[in-house]
Amino acid sequence: MSPVELELLAIVKHDCPVCDQVLPALDSAGARLVSQSTAEQTAEQVARLSLTHTPELDPELALSARLDPDAVPALFLLQDGDERERVIGLDRERMVELAAAAGKSLVLDGLPALRPGCASRTRDPEVAAWLAARRARSEGRIRARELALGDLEDPIEALHDRGVTDGLPVVPPTPERVVAMLQHSSRHPQEVVAEVPPYGGVATVEKVAINAVMAGCAGPELPLVLAALQAACAEPFALHGLIATTAPAGPVVIVSGPYAERAQMNAHGNALGQGNRANATVGRALQLTIRNLGGGLPRREDRAAHGSPAKVGFAFPERLDETAPWAGLAHSRIGLGSEETGVTVFAGESPRLVVDQLAREPEALAASLAAGLESVASTRVRLAWDAMLVVGPEHGRVFRQAGWSRERLQDELFERTQSPAGSLVRGAGGIAEGLAPEWASDPEALVPKFPAADRILIAYTGGDAGLFSMVIGGWVSGTLGSDPQTVSVEPWR
Amino acid sequence: MALTVLDPTAERDPAGRPLAPRDHAPKTVALLDIRKPRGDVFLDELETLLRERGIEVLRETKPTFTKPAPADLRREIADRCDAVIEALAD
Numbered sequence: 001m002s003p004v005e006l007e008l009l010a011i012v013k014h015d016c017p018v019c020d021q022v023l024p025a026l027d028s029a030g031a032r033l034v035s036q037s038t039a040e041q042t043a044e045q046v047a048r049l050s051l052t053h054t055p056e057l058d059p060e061l062a063l064s065a066r067l068d069p070d071a072v073p074a075l076f077l078l079q080d081g082d083e084r085e086r087v088i089g090l091d092r093e094r095m096v097e098l099a100a101a102a103g104k105s106l107v108l109d110g111l112p113a114l115r116p117g118c119a120s121r122t123r124d125p126e127v128a129a130w131l132a133a134r135r136a137r138s139e140g141r142i143r144a145r146e147l148a149l150g151d152l153e154d155p156i157e158a159l160h161d162r163g164v165t166d167g168l169p170v171v172p173p174t175p176e177r178v179v180a181m182l183q184h185s186s187r188h189p190q191e192v193v194a195e196v197p198p199y200g201g202v203a204t205v206e207k208v209a210i211n212a213v214m215a216g217c218a219g220p221e222l223p224l225v226l227a228a229l230q231a232a233c234a235e236p237f238a239l240h241g242l243i244a245t246t247a248p249a250g251p252v253v254i255v256s257g258p259y260a261e262r263a264q265m266n267a268h269g270n271a272l273g274q275g276n277r278a279n280a281t282v283g284r285a286l287q288l289t290i291r292n293l294g295g296g297l298p299r300r301e302d303r304a305a306h307g308s309p310a311k312v313g314f315a316f317p318e319r320l321d322e323t324a325p326w327a328g329l330a331h332s333r334i335g336l337g338s339e340e341t342g343v344t345v346f347a348g349e350s351p352r353l354v355v356d357q358l359a360r361e362p363e364a365l366a367a368s369l370a371a372g373l374e375s376v377a378s379t380r381v382r383l384a385w386d387a388m389l390v391v392g393p394e395h396g397r398v399f400r401q402a403g404w405s406r407e408r409l410q411d412e413l414f415e416r417t418q419s420p421a422g423s424l425v426r427g428a429g430g431i432a433e434g435l436a437p438e439w440a441s442d443p444e445a446l447v448p449k450f451p452a453a454d455r456i457l458i459a460y461t462g463g464d465a466g467l468f469s470m471v472i473g474g475w476v477s478g479t480l481g482s483d484p485q486t487v488s489v490e491p492w493r
Numbered sequence: 494m495a496l497t498v499l500d501p502t503a504e505r506d507p508a509g510r511p512l513a514p515r516d517h518a519p520k521t522v523a524l525l526d527i528r529k530p531r532g533d534v535f536l537d538e539l540e541t542l543l544r545e546r547g548i549e550v551l552r553e554t555k556p557t558f559t560k561p562a563p564a565d566l567r568r569e570i571a572d573r574c575d576a577v578i579e580a581l582a583d
Contacts, residue, residue, distance in 0.1 A: 144499040151495045164501050172498045201503030210501045241559035292501040481559040 256328025257341025284313030
């Protein structure tokens with residue numbers, strides 16, 4: 001066996017007064033000196049302190065990152081390259097002991113007994129982020145191809161030019177930002193979340209995080225985006241068709257549960273509008289992920305005649321406080337506990353207002369809201385399309401005080417969205433669109449608007465004032481089209 | 494300073510999709526109705542025109558226009574026909 005090799009190693013930097021204090025003694029003792037500073041800065045320090053040895057540099061801070069001191073000067077006793085002991089900052093007695101253990105005579109007379117050092121450069125926020133990104137790459141946690149943008153390129157313009165945006169500027173997905181984003185999910189970055197239509201691109205957690213960065217997510221939104229993607233790519237949601245349709249629908253994300261607040265989503269005033277980062281970015285991150293991984297692009301695979309503003313991204317949380325008339329949409333659909341959070345994806349278009357400022361009884365209000373639901377797609381479109389009703393707090397109060405459950409309201413709306421076949425048949429009222437005559441042999445027979453009561457999805461959110469609710473028109477529903485999907489967010493946290 | 498960003502796409506080289514070889518005029522053509530309203534009107538016209546030219550016609554229908562054609566249906570068309578016309582309408 002070769003003899004045990006002990007080494008005394010000191011890590012320092014140029015702009016640390018404590019390093020300045022101990023460096024001459026470490027230099028005289030013959031310790032191995034390594035500086036975190038540049039060659040120029042180190043030369044300046046050597047001249048200033050009249051050192052006989054110039055500290056080695058630490059290229060890309062590799063040694064500093066491996067030993068990871070939180071402050072310098074950091075004195076290490078290494079045995080065959082492995083750390084046996086360390087002293088961080090100036091600790092006169094322990095430094096002398098450590099040097100002696102390595103067979104070096106360190107003289108620190110006249111220096112303070114104790115003095116904390118300065119933060120290691122590896123602890124500078126920028127450097128720490130860069131090191132974390134490098135570590136993630138070397139450990140295989142991030143594997144995405146790196147795209148080097150040119151010195152003369154504006155990153156915002158360069159990303160537009162590469163065709164990976166939705167038309168709005170995106171946040172450049174640097175490795176540092178992506179690795180920081182990945183901290184917000186416990187899942188391994190290489191886990192597959194879904195295969196994304198139309199081309200079946202494989203969405204790993206890492207790829208979703210890249211798109212979440214681009215969408216402007218702060219970080220805590222990531223589990224919501226992952227869950228929404230899982231739900232949207234489930235076969236019954238028919239995402240392939242939803243991308244390809246000429247209709248304006250896209251995936252609408254409804255977040256139900258306490259994690260919405262942890263992600264700082266807004267379930268109060270303007271919940272369906274602008275101004276809240278998480279509301280604005282969760283839906284956008286989902287759409288960017290679908291676009292960039294699935295490859296469905298507007299005017300190519302996406303054949304929408306008009307599209308809608310909601311297709312940039314549309315997500316909102318439910319308001320599940322003491323004013324809520326019901327449990328959350330996700331809770332009612334898949335039986336989550338109230339402490340859990342779920343997301344529901346619904347194939348929908350932009351929301352539209354339904355006003356009723358006079359109804360104080362649930363029956364009258366239901367009749368009014370039903371009238372708002374009748375015109376989804378066309379009053380003549382029957383038994384084929386879903387809709388979502390987003391009940392506002394002032395309307396919700398009427399149902400809460402009357403003790404109406406969500407199911408009761410769905411049933412009442414279903415009953416009130418039925419019209420005589422004769423009024424819906426092709427040509428009635430001078431409108432060509434309508435039921436085929438064979439469906440209207442009995443003109444008095446009532447034809448429902450929706451295939452079933454539970455095809456009217458009901459969510460609750462919004463600000464305190466305003467006797468309003470919102471209707472979100474759907475798309476072809478159920479097994480013939482898109483079946484709304486709900487999943488728990490908890491596995492993605 | 495130059496910036497490095499991570500590729501947000503699936504990083505796949507799209508497989509080429511060359512046209513199938515056509516060394517003779519098709520003998521049998523499938524007309525695939527995707528189930529949009531009035532698609533049948535258009536396909537009826539096409540069927541008449543094809544039959545006038547002595548071409549066999551196979552009428553097929555997707556279960557719903559909202560979803561891709563099932564694999565079995567695609568296979569059946571590929572096995573039985575030389576060409577397919579997929580008809581949109583509205």
